[in-house]
Amino acid sequence: MEKHLNIDELNKLIKTFCEDRDWDQYHNAKDLSIGIVTEASELLQLFRFKSNLEVDNMLTDETIRTEIGEELADILFFILRFAQKYNFDLSYELNRKVEINEKRYPISEYKGSNKKNTNDK
Template sequence: MDTSLEHLSQSVRMFCDDRDWAQFHNPKDLAIGMATEASELLELFRFQDSEQMNKMLEDGETREKIGDELADQLYFLLRFADLYGFDLAEELNRKIGKNAMKYPVDVSRGSNRKV
């Protein structure tokens, strides 16, 4: 199975084209979709301690719910990038470069503090 970003983007594009959904996919609504799906993932973990979260990740039914929310987020991200010309691999590499400068290893290793 081809799981490249390009192949996944094509799958999302075909799914949306078959349903004539481009008319609903402006930048604002796609961004809202990303935020909504991220909130739905967060809701699954609300008020859970580390032990409970580990159990959730081991439970097949709950793991599937988590996977659904991750897939929903990826769907909106791929759709936004495809419609508005963002190369996600290029954007990620560019951002990692920025973060490498912002969080040098000698200062950031083992620390989650913002600089």
């Protein structure tokens, strides 16, 4: 299934998949949020206690890349389902957040830096 879908198509895919299984009853905001964190933790577990070299090697191993891809897909599934159920336009939300972060992290001050801006929020 080598198919590239845009975000609207992904939302429809997830909606149909879940509704066909009558999962709306289980997909409330709290449980979907728990799913996002749980799946993100499973991704993190793959990298826990690994050196940068070990991580680089993992990313070239097809078996491990498959595991990583599956965890990323699980995270995306829960994010898309949350957005789809509660009418969040992820394209809009991401663009809005990038605009906020462009102001919070001006290039002149933050280029090449990973320090957190603690002046606001």
